[in-house]
Amino acid sequence: MRLVSPFLTVLFCCCTCWLPAQPSLVLEPAPGVYRTDQDVTILGGDAGAVYFTTDGSRPSLRSDRYTGAPIAVGRSRVIRAAVFAGTERLAEVGGSYLIDEPRSPLLTLSVGIDPARLFHPRTGWFLAGDNPRRPNWDTHREHPIHVDFFESDGSSVYNGTVGFRLFGGTSRTHPQKSFSLSARKSDGNQKIKYPLFGPDGLDEFRFLVVRNGGSDWGRSYIRDALMTDLLADPSWDLDLQDSRPVRVFLNGSYWGVYHLREKINPRFLADHHRGVKKDSLSLLEHEMTAKHGTTREYEQLRNFVRDHDLSQPQHFSRVREMMDVDNFQRLQIAQTFFDNRDAGGNIRYWRPDGPQGRFRWILYDVDQGFGLHRDSGWTANTLELLTAPDGPVWPNPPWSTLFQRKLLVNPVYRNRFVNRTLDYLHTDFSTEAVTESIDAAVADLEPEMPRHLRRWEQREYNWRYHIDQLRRFALYRPEHLREHFRTYFRGGADRHVEITASLGGYVVLNDNLQVGTDGLSGHYFAHYPITLRAVPQPGYHFRGWEGAPVDSLQLQLDLTDDRPYILKADFEPVVHPNAKSIIINELCPKNDRSGDWLELHNRGTTPVDLTGWYLVDGSDRRFVLPPTVLRAGGYLVVCEDTQAFRATFPRIRDVGGDLPFGLNKREDRIGLYADDNSYVNAISYQLPATADSVFTYALALPGLDNSRHRNWVREENAGTPGAANPGYLQSATMTSQRFWMRLGIGLAALLLVVVVRALRPE
Structure with a gap:
């Protein structure tokens, strides 16, 4: 087998090296945001005939044939081109040219799609069509489109083909419709690779939602995103969709303000939970509808909750094994404060496969909160709504309140539910905190809203009225909710x-x-x-x-x-007695083969037991070292991926892992602490941006203070894990060379004296 693989590789290379390069098309100038008209040229069509469109549709042999003359672009539009050899489509290219559009602080999304797909009188997805019982916009079909993302400074951050599908429920009736984007291999793009939601979010995406505001369309436009942002503190421990306002152009026409969101699906969960695989989980919605996986475990959980008295500690403990009770409780706290009128059935929850898997709940679609339907929504007693045993089919059917009703009979759960709600009324749900979030969301949208409102024939005073309604909710809700809790739970003074x-x-x-x-x-x-x-x-x-x-x-x-x-x-x-002996000696924040690693060194004269010691990075992520006794003068390598590291450095024996975090190649802080929490050693580093190549960061000499940046050396190589650093070796070599050089000079001088004396006449 070892002989076959190299043979096949050589055979493949020999066979393919004679194949002609795949044709590609280029638009010149590049797609982008321009102040003036542009003349666009299509380059690279030598392999066949090039056809193009300027209305966003996908080119075909019926489209205009490109003759080499520049295409005049005098207004915003999407140009798409394809090269054909006969009837075979060899390559495609697309690009958005936004001409003399008003500047905006928002991210810009430009979509190119066949106009008939959306606006054909009988079949267009944006129109009702001929069937009043099932309008065209109820479709779940997907269509390939071209998209461009431009940052607020006009820079292009993504250009490609993705799948387009309408998104949402009743919000599809709005003229400005929500849609989702899917970057699939079949469309030529595996992922949208760009940190669309900033440095703290993911940096690549398969699925996105472009949301019109849902039930909040034509009102404040920020309800759902606002409520999600209020739960950003890690203490909430809820699965949240990242969000960002975006302005959209459709085939060059301005289509208004949307909210770009992550899409909830198995990949979303796998991307946000280390160790969770998208094909090994169950994702459910509403009462018990499986979007992915099975309902079996949830049915068992529901039946147990329904049939047992959860005031009994043993039953409550069993429920905690089946579901993340704290996660569920915090969702209930949020929904209660928000007065979300659609909190009962409009839910998403999931469980990773395996015997240790527990159900968790996802914050989803809360735009019917914050007084959407009532000017005085802050007075609503949502506790009664979400604990009613006999509510109507909507908004609070009995199945939707079952878990909260049954859990509240447990004194531990009840006490935490009350106190944690009060915690948040002092912090994330305080009038000051909520008002600050409202003001920030309004500031993001305010420059773009006049144009958006004109586009959809809405009035600015109506938008500002609903923003003020949110502010009134922020002002009055905390005190009303406190009194509801005091009465319902008999809280006392x-x-x-x-x-x-x-x-x-x-x-x-x-x-x-x-x-x-x-x-x-x-x-x-x-x-x-x-x-x-x-x-x-x-x-x-x-x-x-x-x-x-x-x-x-x-x-x-x-x-x-x-x-x-x-x-x-x-x-x-408190400082550990061995703080001067055990040091962080070398680290590698960039090596795709071995993964990230760092090296500990005992520069003392006695062995040190590292059992229970731990590392902490700049984001307060921790890793407890494996039980190890580090000999005097010895080294311990701690790596992100033990298997990859051993494959790269098979001779290194003292290796521990796997680190649950990598090392930042630009800047980070790594601290080492003993089992009693005492300080042992720490380093902080800031490195200049460099080419994406392997490098290590090593202490120059073992006796130097490793907390000082000047005592470290950047090495453009794979490093010396488990051994002395290059600087140590170089220093030792130079010391040896200096010794022998001095010895040689001394002997030569002595010999010269002897010779001179021997030659001196008597």
């Missing part, structure tokens, strides 16, 4: 609570929020004790509480006494 932490740690409040040096001040209910847990940061120890006569890391604070409760967690730095 308010108790003023202040919590803060010194440098070097934070407090976890109600197993929910992280409270640091900025502190938290708010009111909780007298009948619901709160929990506090002090968490020292790496390199610190917990000293104790100010304001509580206990020294334990965790405490439960009873609020029955009518007084203020003011507590502070104190922390102090």
Whole structure:
């Protein structure tokens, strides 16, 4: 078998090297955003006849044939061209030319599609058609189109062919329709490779949704995106779709403001959950409809919840094994605050396959919240809506409230539901925080909205009225919801609570929020004790509480006494005795063959047990080292991919992995801490942008201070994992050379003296 593969490779190369290169077409000048008219030339059509269109449709042999004369582009349009050899389509190209369009701070999406596909009187997807029972826009068919993405500065960030499909439910009735984009191999593009949602989001996509605002169309246009953004803090632990406003052009015509979103499907879940595979999960919607996978495990969960008393600890524990209860609870907190009138049936939830898999819920389609249908929506008692046992088919049928009703009888769940809701009323759902998010969303859209409103014959005062409605909801909702909770859960009187932490740690409040040096001040209910847990940061120890006569890391604070409760967690730095011995000695943030790795070195004179020690990166991701005793003068390599590393460096013995994070090739911080949380070693680095090639970053000499950037050397090679750094070896070689050189010079001088004396006459 080892002989066959090289033989086949050589045979393939010999056979294919004589084949002619595949033809390609180029538009000159490049597609883009221009202030003036453009004359476009199609290059590269020597292999056949070139045909082109300027209306967004895909070229065919019936299209205009290109003769070599420039195509005059005097207004915004999409040019598409194809080269044919007879009837065979050899290559295609497309591009959007946006001419003298008003500048916009938004991302621009330009779509080129066959006009008849959307606007044919009988079959066009954007029209009702002849069948009143099933209008054309109810189609689920997909059609290949050309798209361009341009950043706000006019730079082109993507150009290609993708699949186009209408998206949404009742929102399809709006004249401005939502649609989805699918980058499929069959269309010539595997992925849209660009960080559309910024540096913190994904940098490549197969599926996207271009959303018209859903039920919020013709109103504020920001409801769904706003509510999603309010849950961005990691404490929410919800699956959220990234979002970004975008202006759209359709075959060169301005089509208004949309929201570009990630699409919820198995790939979305795999992309956002390490270790989850898109083909090994179940994704469900509504009552129990499988979009992917099976309903079997969910049916078991539902039946267990329905048939058991969850106030019993053993039953509650079993439910926690089957579903992520905290994830579900936080979704309920959000839906309750939002007063989402469509929260009952319009849900998405999923479970990874395997015995340890648990169901999780996804925030989805919340634009019927924040008082969409009521000017005074902030007064709504959504607790009653989402816990009703006998609601109508819409919006809250009994099956949709089953889990929340049954879980609330459990005292642990109930206490956390109450206290965590109050947590968020002091933070993410405070009037100040929500108003700030509203203002930011409005600022993003405001420059583009006048043109959008003119396009869809809407009035600006109506848009601003609905924005003000959101602001009123932000102002009044917290106090109304607090009173609903006080009444429903018999919370009792308010108790003023202040919590803060010194440098070097934070407090976890109600197993929910992280409270640091900025502190938290708010009111909780007298009948619901709160929990506090002090968490020292790496390199610190917990000293104790100010304001509580206990020294334990965790405490439960009873609020029955009518007084203020003011507590502070104190922390102090601590350094491990071996801090000068065990160092981070070399790292490789760029090697596609081996994966990322770093090297620890014991420059001391005694072995050190590293059991329980851990690494932390700049994003606070942690990795506990495998049980290891690092000998004096020894090295331990910690790698991202053990299998790939061993294949690249088969002779290295002391290897640990797999790191759950890679090393940033531009800048990062890596810290090493002992099992008692004490500081051992840390480095921070900032490297200049360079070519995408293999390199390592190594301490120049073992005795140098590795916290100083000047003591490190960038090496344009694969490095020396598990051995002395190149600088060490070079230094040792130079030292040896200097020794022998000095010895040689000394001997030569001595010999010269002897010779001179021997030749001197008596």
